[in-house]
Amino acid sequence: MAQPNLRTRQLTKRFGTRIGVDALTFDAERGEVVGLLGPNGAGKTTTIRLLSTVLAATSGDFSVAGVPSSRPAEVRRRVGALPESAGYPRYQTGLEYLTYFARLFGHNRADAIRLASRLLAEFGLAERAARPISTYSRGMRQRLGIARALVNDPDVVFLDEPTLGLDPAGQLQILRVVRDIAARRRATVVLSTHMLAEVEAVCSKVLILDRGRVIKWSTVAEVTAAVGAPRSAVIRVPLDQIGTAVEAVGALPGRTVSAADERPDALRVTTTGSSDGMNAVLAELLRASVPILAFEVEGTRLTDAYLSLTGDAGAAADADIAKGAP
Amino acid sequence: MAVAGQECRDLWLSGRGPLLLFAFSLLLSAFTYLAATNQAINFLEQREAVNLTLQIAVAVGVLVTLLVSADGISGERERGTLEGLLLTPVSRRVLVLGKLAAALTVWFATFVVSVPYIWVLGRGVSVVGQALLLSLVIGTVLAVGLAALGLLVSGLSASNKVSIAVSFFILLALFAPTQLPGGLPKGWFGDVLGRLNPVGAGLHYPTAILVNGHDWTQDLNYLIAPGVLVVLAIVPLTLLSDRIVQLEPGSVR
Amino acid sequence: MRSRSWLASLAAVLALAPSAVWASPAAAGPGGDPLVITVEPARQSAVIGDRVTIRAQVTNRAATPTDPLIAHLNVASLTGTYVDLEDWTAGPTQQVAPIGAGASANLSWDIQAVNTGSFDVYVVLLPNGAGSAGAGPLVTGAPSHLTVAGRRTLNAGGSLPIVIAMPLLLGALALAVRLRRRRS
Numbered sequence: 063m064a065q066p067n068l069r070t071r072q073l074t075k076r077f078g079t080r081i082g083v084d085a086l087t088f089d090a091e092r093g094e095v096v097g098l099l100g101p102n103g104a105g106k107t108t109t110i111r112l113l114s115t116v117l118a119a120t121s122g123d124f125s126v127a128g129v130p131s132s133r134p135a136e137v138r139r140r141v142g143a144l145p146e147s148a149g150y151p152r153y154q155t156g157l158e159y160l161t162y163f164a165r166l167f168g169h170n171r172a173d174a175i176r177l178a179s180r181l182l183a184e185f186g187l188a189e190r191a192a193r194p195i196s197t198y199s200r201g202m203r204q205r206l207g208i209a210r211a212l213v214n215d216p217d218v219v220f221l222d223e224p225t226l227g228l229d230p231a232g233q234l235q236i237l238r239v240v241r242d243i244a245a246r247r248r249a250t251v252v253l254s255t256h257m258l259a260e261v262e263a264v265c266s267k268v269l270i271l272d273r274g275r276v277i278k279w280s281t282v283a284e285v286t287a288a289v290g291a292p293r294s295a296v297i298r299v300p301l302d303q304i305g306t307a308v309e310a311v312g313a314l315p316g317r318t319v320s321a322a323d324e325r326p327d328a329l330r331v332t333t334t335g336s337s338d339g340m341n342a343v344l345a346e347l348l349r350a351s352v353p354i355l356a357f358e359v360e361g362t363r364l365t366d367a368y369l370s371l372t373g374d375a376g377a378a379a380d381a382d383i384a385k386g387a388p
Numbered sequence: 389m390a391v392a393g394q395e396c397r398d399l400w401l402s403g404r405g406p407l408l409l410f411a412f413s414l415l416l417s418a419f420t421y422l423a424a425t426n427q428a429i430n431f432l433e434q435r436e437a438v439n440l441t442l443q444i445a446v447a448v449g450v451l452v453t454l455l456v457s458a459d460g461i462s463g464e465r466e467r468g469t470l471e472g473l474l475l476t477p478v479s480r481r482v483l484v485l486g487k488l489a490a491a492l493t494v495w496f497a498t499f500v501v502s503v504p505y506i507w508v509l510g511r512g513v514s515v516v517g518q519a520l521l522l523s524l525v526i527g528t529v530l531a532v533g534l535a536a537l538g539l540l541v542s543g544l545s546a547s548n549k550v551s552i553a554v555s556f557f558i559l560l561a562l563f564a565p566t567q568l569p570g571g572l573p574k575g576w577f578g579d580v581l582g583r584l585n586p587v588g589a590g591l592h593y594p595t596a597i598l599v600n601g602h603d604w605t606q607d608l609n610y611l612i613a614p615g616v617l618v619v620l621a622i623v624p625l626t627l628l629s630d631r632i633v634q635l636e637p638g639s640v641r
Numbered sequence: 642m643r644s645r646s647w648l649a650s651l652a653a654v655l656a657l658a659p660s661a662v663w664a665s666p667a668a669a670g671p672g673g674d675p676l677v678i679t680v681e682p683a684r685q686s687a688v689i690g691d692r693v694t695i696r697a698q699v700t701n702r703a704a705t706p707t708d709p710l711i712a713h714l715n716v717a718s719l720t721g722t723y724v725d726l727e728d729w730t731a732g733p734t735q736q737v738a739p740i741g742a743g744a745s746a747n748l749s750w751d752i753q754a755v756n757t758g759s760f761d762v763y764v765v766l767l768p769n770g771a772g773s774a775g776a777g778p779l780v781t782g783a784p785s786h787l788t789v790a791g792r793r794t795l796n797a798g799g800s801l802p803i804v805i806a807m808p809l810l811l812g813a814l815a816l817a818v819r820l821r822r823r824r825s
Binding site for chain 1: 390391394397398401402467468469471472473474475476477478479635
């Protein structure tokens with residue numbers, strides 16, 4: 063059987079007496095997008111730094127595309143990373159920046175320029191190639207950072223909070239890029255994020271850390287199914303139809319209806335079981351000729367699962383903000 | 389090479405380097421004009437003027453070289469650009485040596501700027517060739533030593549401000565004794581102090597040749613301290629680069 | 642000042658010195674002092690800043706070898722200019738090994754003319770043997786007469802092109818770099 067593209071075994075990092083990461087063990091294959099979740103201080107960034115050889119492990123080992131961690135320079139040739147707080151030189155242009163990194167990875171000057179130009183075009187930065195990075199928006203810088211992470215055509219790409227500070231359009235763009243990296247380049251992507259919706263959108267597996275330890279490692283579906291989280295949705299209808307809507311939905315078995323947080327024209331429907339439960343709710347409202355003005359699944363299964371596993375209230379707030387909840 | 393090349397581009401094409409050279413040329417122009425318009429200046433004083441120009445060139449060049457290198461690692465840390473460099477297959481030793489090379493371009497540039505001034509001051513007293521050679525040799529040795537020291541300080545400092553402050557203090561401590569009126573205290577203690585201070589000893593050597601007319605070999609032992617500085621700074625910088633170039637200062641990778 | 646007092650001291654010593662000097666008790670040969678110093682060139686001219694070579698030959702006309710000697714070069718101004726010997730040469734003093742009977746020793750000094758005016762450059766021999774050191778008398782010979790002409794080595798007009806051009810050039814360079822950055 064072929065070796066996994068990314069493999070870690072009992073990877074541990076201690077900072078004095080403090081545990082950064084403890085006995086981290088997981089495998090990831092080519093083309094997989096692994097969501098790396100955890101509260102602040104869980105060890106996500108430490109994990110990424112260990113696997114990209116920026117930090118040396120206290121014990122344990124890992125391999126990238128078969129290259130063991132005992133050969134860090136070679137590992138660095140196989141990985142790309144976008145750090146969370148990546149800075150950029152103010153006076154360099156995007157083209158100069160990527161060319162420089164291409165040269166650091168061994169390309170000659172001409173090849174480096176060609177590669178840099180191609181990456182800039184791929185990430186929609188061709189028109190800004192000759193401009194100083196100081197003139198780039200945050201979204202452009204994140205795209206530039208991801209382009210830099212791909213300069214060496216890596217086998218594994220680590221993205222630490224790539225959508226942080228971006229508007230919704232920018233976030234979607236980054237997520238498209240993440241999918242593309244995994245699908246087209248067949249790289250393993252490790253996506254560290256607080257945005258659980260992102261993980262649900264693009265990740266095939268999720269690794270949840272808490273205080274340096276792995277508390278869950280499996281697929282998204284397995285994580286949410288294991289917790290058995292209920293589903294709920296907020297449905298907005300015309301104010302004069304709210305009574306009809308409550309009556310129609312309340313008649314369905316296995317559903318509870320409640321007011322939706324001080325909104326007189328919306329109701330919250332909670333159902334257990336599969337998403338078919340929500341289909342039945344919508345069908346019932348249509349049968350009752352109640353116009354549906356808005357329908358939003360409230361939170362995600364993953365959010366609920368994550369909260370129940372970690373008790374991280376911060377992530378819950380982020381999830382709410384992401385979907386525009388009051 | 390790639391590291392040194394990019395560091396040089398950042399230093400010179402950002403505008404900082406050319407601005408420094410412009411300011412330096414203003415200083416030398418003012419000094420040269422004052423010397424040239426002084427009707428009373430005699431032969432010996434003109435040789436001293438050449439020596440002083442040489443010392444100014446070395447002092448300014450070495451100062452800025454030190455400050456550039458003091459920003460080398462701690463500055464990258466604070467700007468968030470260090471981690472990107474650590475993700476490349478380039479060794480940390482190559483990183484620091486590339487930064488060292490780029491910092492040294494500041495010294496060589498100030499030397500080049502000083503050449504026409506030394507020429508115009510020294511041609512009448514036949515010391516141009518000597519002065520230029522002395523300036524190049526002494527300045528280069530001091531620049532290499534202090535740039536390496538600056539990078540060491542930069543790697544180990546908790547912040548960029550601390551790095552620059554410590555480096556500046558080191559430079560002041562080395563230069564101050566050379567500016568004492570009447571020189572160092574006479575006697576064995578002053579003599580030892582003068583020879584131990586790499587900057588003081590290094591600047592003593594051209595003075596002995598240009599002003600006092602000494603032979604090239606007569607004061608060679610004054611070059612020991614600058615040489616020792618180079619060795620004491622370069623060796624730990626290259627051997628301990630893995631420990632010095634860290635995301636967190638003072639941490640072990 | 643220093644050169645005048647030195648000259649006066651020397652004159653006083655020579656006036657008191659016996660003619661026979663620190664050879665053995667055996668008398669010098671006929672015809673004068675046992676040690677004779679000949680300095681060359683007898684006369685020369687230079688321009689300020691020039692380096693000149695003073696050569697001296699010390700001949701022992703006595704029947705016995707001399708003690709070890711010290712040869713000291715001195716520069717005396719004839720026009721009242723203050724002379725600091727250290728500015729002219731860093732090594733005015735040379736050790737001379739004992740000179741055999743009838744033999745000669747050749748010495749030379751490279752000096753730089755750092756003052757203008759008229760000077761006598763001469764050599765003084767001092768005894769430096771076990772019994773003769775500090776006992777005198779001194780021996781000297783005819784000086785080398787040196788005339789040093791002045792030269793204006795630095796003038797405002799000559800330096801002006803550099804003084805103006807360098808800041809202009811470097812200022813233009815700094816501005817060009819700044820504009821290039823702004824344009825991009």
